[in-house]
Amino acid sequence: MTKCDKFLIILVLIVSIISIIIIGKATSNYDTTYAEIYVDGNLYKKYSLDKNLNEVVTIETKHGKNIIEIEGYNVRMIESSCINKLCIKQGTIHKQGQLIVCLPNKVVVQIIGKNSSSDLDTISY
């Protein structure tokens, strides 16, 4: 291993860790969160997450079948016809910016956060 190899590795490590911290910061502290389900790049359904919400969404397209469960603030993929089931392995998401991706079936679920207080600020401004 040369000096440049080591430099490259440390550089990538530092940049990645900083990016992870920045992404992590952007995901916290939102009053309201929404779950957006995209199929083929188009918005399929949007739910405002609430502790009383209990939904099971079934998506059937030419790419395959996916079943998404929304329970309160938590969203997860419970069934998929895809080949590797990575989307199910992604587990439960609840924070702004988090994603569940099913590449083969072209399904993306993402959590969007909105801050009502900051919205008010921009309006009054």
Added chain:
Amino acid sequence: MDRTKKYTFLALLTTGALALSAIESMIPLPFIAPGAKLGLANMVILSVLVVFGFRSALYVSILRCFLFLMIAGNPIGFIYSLSGGISSVIVMFVVFKHLSKFFSLIGVSVFGAITYNTAQIAAASIILENLNIFTYLPVMSIMSLFTGCFIGYVSIFIVRYLKDIVKNNKRG
């Protein structure tokens, strides 16, 4: 090494790369990011790049993707691995040819692994029309460091072995 021998040899190496991809798909990995892979086949492709040159490496890489499509039957996965495979061969070639004064095969392989993952994420975000997929890039890059180092290290041995075989063939 004459042409026929070279092509037979490259065909054998392609089978090796294919076998590594097949083995890799059987290893259960915890979820890191969609499409994240160890990229074991890259040790063959990197070695071919060093011993036989850019064009051979590109052929082996593309062939592996096609053959793996036939085994796994996953057309979307094929698009991701092809975009990753082609771009990583190009980047590894440029780094190996022009920057090998600075980087060993470990560095070349790390460049390759990061390029592979970045291209895959780019392909995914184009297909899914979702830029948020790029938030997986930092985690995938850290994973690329580990796999890149390992693959580069192994490639150093494969290259040494391959060069011996090619040399002996010239004599004999």
